[in-house]
Amino acid sequence: MNRFGELIRTKREEKEMLLRHLSAELDIDTALLSKIERGEKTAKREYITLLAKIFELDYNQLFSLWLADQIYKLIENEDLALEALKIAKKELKQSVIK
Amino acid sequence: MNRFGELIRTKREEKEMLLRHLSAELDIDTALLSKIERGEKTAKREYITLLAKIFELDYNQLFSLWLADQIYKLIENEDLALEALKIAKKELKQSVIK
DNA sequence: TCCTATTTGTCTATATTTAACAAATCATTT
DNA sequence: AAATGATTTGTTAAATATAGACAAATAGGA
Secondary structure (H helix, E strand, O other): OOHHHHHHHHHHHHOOOOHHHHHHHHOOOHHHHHHHHOOOOOOOHHHHHHHHHHOOOOHHHHHHHHHHHHHHHHHOOOOOHHHHHHHHHHHHHHHHHO | OOHHHHHHHHHHHHOOOOHHHHHHHHOOOHHHHHHHHOOOOOOOHHHHHHHHHHOOOOHHHHHHHHHHHHHHHHHOOOOOHHHHHHHHHHHHHHHHHO
16 A cells, blocks of 8 residues: 555656656655655655645645555554554544543 | 553553563563553564463454554654544555455 | 666665663662 | 662663665666
8 A cells, every 4th residue: 555655656647747857856866756656665754745735735635645654554464453453543532532 | 552561561460470570581671571561662573472371361452452552653643643544444444355 | 779767776874763781769668 | 767679761782674875777668
């Protein structure tokens, strides 16, 4: 799962930008951007802000995808992933109350 | 949130074991075990197996708590935590199908 | 084939994390 | 209150993981 990278790639291609163009705007290596789009590396938080602006995306939505990718990476190979998600969600809701 | 550590501490106290005793069984520093129980440090996976045996706990249940703690740590300070959890869960279910 | 875009592989710098050790604090008993 | 034992805290070293740079390989057209 790599919803974040896939969205960036889609948007970039829509705008007919090359990796080279976008990576220049982010001030990172083209190879690194390629890896971010394919989910091989994780984008820094500061890039999220920039990317939201460049592609006129809602920051919160983009950030949610990014965060979901992090969660997914943590649990993807675990049998008990769903159970753990359930517990974490429960605890999260508890903590909101407090 | 530190469900894992709290459970271990409860069980240890039920058995009237000292940190010193349990840390010896796990072959780790007493201070480290103290930190694990209080959620300041994360237990290695191999300790989960050992702890399940020592306290006669169901491994899967104990592991789920441990994994939930990891998820929680990743998202605890995020406004969009719940949204991200939802996305991750959706993707996880998708991936099971495939 | 040549040219351009992208991907891959390797290596380095940096950040994070585990874990050890020593010292401080806390709790209990005498 | 001093002494003893248990736990916690702080600091530091070592191990691990990650971002990112660079060079080379690959893919895809004209």
